[in-house]
Amino acid sequence: MNFQNLLSVENSEFYLGVAFRKAKTQSDLARLSLDRKKKKIEKSKEIELLKLDAIKDSLNGSMERILKSFPSIDNLPIFYMELIKCTLDYDSLKKSLGAVNWVIKKNSHIFSIYKEKIKKTQDLTKINQYRREFYGRISSVITQIEENLNYLEGCRKLMKKYPEIKTSIPTVAIFGFPNVGKTTLLFKLTGSKPDIDSYSFTTRSINVAYIKDNEKKIQVLDTPGTLNRFNKMNNIEKQAFLALKYLVETIVYVFDVTEPYPLEEQEKLLEAIKPLDKKILVYFSKSDIVDKEKMDSFLIKDAFKEPESLKKEILKLV
Numbered sequence: 001m002n003f004q005n006l007l008s009v010e011n012s013e014f015y016l017g018v019a020f021r022k023a024k025t026q027s028d029l030a031r032l033s034l035d036r037k038k039k040k041i042e043k044s045k046e047i048e049l050l051k052l053d054a055i056k057d058s059l060n061g062s063m064e065r066i067l068k069s070f071p072s073i074d075n076l077p078i079f080y081m082e083l084i085k086c087t088l089d090y091d092s093l094k095k096s097l098g099a100v101n102w103v104i105k106k107n108s109h110i111f112s113i114y115k116e117k118i119k120k121t122q123d124l125t126k127i128n129q130y131r132r133e134f135y136g137r138i139s140s141v142i143t144q145i146e147e148n149l150n151y152l153e154g155c156r157k158l159m160k161k162y163p164e165i166k167t168s169i170p171t172v173a174i175f176g177f178p179n180v181g182k183t184t185l186l187f188k189l190t191g192s193k194p195d196i197d198s199y200s201f202t203t204r205s206i207n208v209a210y211i212k213d214n215e216k217k218i219q220v221l222d223t224p225g226t227l228n229r230f231n232k233m234n235n236i237e238k239q240a241f242l243a244l245k246y247l248v249e250t251i252v253y254v255f256d257v258t259e260p261y262p263l264e265e266q267e268k269l270l271e272a273i274k275p276l277d278k279k280i281l282v283y284f285s286k287s288d289i290v291d292k293e294k295m296d297s298f299l300i301k302d303a304f305k306e307p308e309s310l311k312k313e314i315l316k317l318v
Contacts (some may be wrong), residue, residue: 003162006070009153012142019058023051041127045118048131052118055138060104066152067100078104080247086238088155096148096155106141110134130155163206163221163239165247169317172211173248175240175273177266178225178255181285184208184220188307189314207238213315223249223265224267233282250279250317253301254311258286279317283310 018095027047073084073094100174114134118127165171176180185190192209208224224239226233233241244251253270255263274280304310 002164003071003159004164005069007065007157009066009149009156011149012146015059015062015142016139017192018062019055019138022058022251023054024048026054033048036167041124044124044127048118048127049108051131052111052134055135056107059138059142060107060317062241063104070097070152070156077241077246077317079167080162080166081237082246083241084159086159087158087235087243092151093155096142096145096151097121099145099148100152101129102143103142110137110141163208165206165208165221165243166219167247169217169219170249171221172250172252172314173221173223173243174252174254175223175244176225176254177256177261177269179260180225180266182225182254183222185254185285185307185310186220189311190220205236206243211311211314216315216318218314218318234255244273244276244278248278249316250281251276252272252281252283252314254283254285256286257284259271281310281313283307 027050030047030050039260050258071080073081076084084093111134114130117130121130122126148197156259173210174185176182178222178315186207186209190209190211192207205224209220209222211220221243226237226240253273255266255270257263270280270282283305285303
């Protein structure tokens with residue numbers, strides 16, 4: 001799923017400005033091509049109807065592009081649906097998209113009213129009056145959803161940061177505390193090398209890479225580092241847990257045996273993900289810089305210490 005193509009949502013003044021400029025262009029072109037033999041009132045009607053139609057089409061076209069740009073939320077894969085719900089106000093998002101749809105219907109209704117009024121009148125002053133009324137009502141309609149437009153632009157900026165994940169192929173997640181070597185392991189398993197910094201929460205979103213072996217292709221997610229505090233998760237940590245719950249079949253849990261976090265805390269986090277009922281493979285990172293006696297003391301005897309052996313085991317699972 002890719003949210004990078006979401007269009008910018010501008011304010012009401014922007015859309016009205018575009019629409020009114022298009023109306024002026026249409027009327028200028030019409031004046032050059034109108035039959036000079038036509039009565040003045042017929043020419044005026046034709047020009048004003050072109051303006052109204054241009055404004056309606058411009059505004060509705062802009063609103064339709066917003067609606068098409070945003071995904072149909074209820075039809076998204078469950079991971080993305082839940083990601084939206086935990087990072088945005090889901091009801092406000094749906095309400096704002098509904099407001100955009102309301103504008104389209106309202107504009108079309110107002111246009112049909114004033115189209116008929118202009119067609120039926122034989123009074124030049126009335127034609128100008130109806131055009132001014134139409135401009136005012138159309139402007140009022142879109143101004144009413146200013147807050148909704150602003151909210152949608154905020155949603156767009158956040159959603160563009162969502163990870164691009166394939167939801168239909170075998171998926172493995174690398175999970176553990178911050179800064180324990182998850183991104184380094186991703187590189188060793190897949191050859192993909194995201195930027196790695198030396199502070200906690202180095203992974204600011206989910207990094208995605210692939211293990212490819214002949215016809216096999218396995219998606220590997222480097223999840224944001226998380227702490228053992230499930231009732232106080234921030235949005236970065238929520239992404240990680242949603243990925244574990246809805247996307248993956250296998251979790252690679254990374255222990256940092258140099259203990260930047262006490263092993264007891266790392267073990268608690270491991271226990272906390274077991275109820276997810278996923279296959280869990282344990283990997284000891286940085287084991288090459290810890291003496292053998294200490295390594296032999298760890299209770300988890302079937303943990304992987306070499307990325308290559310871990311990769312082979314992952315490939316067996318597919």
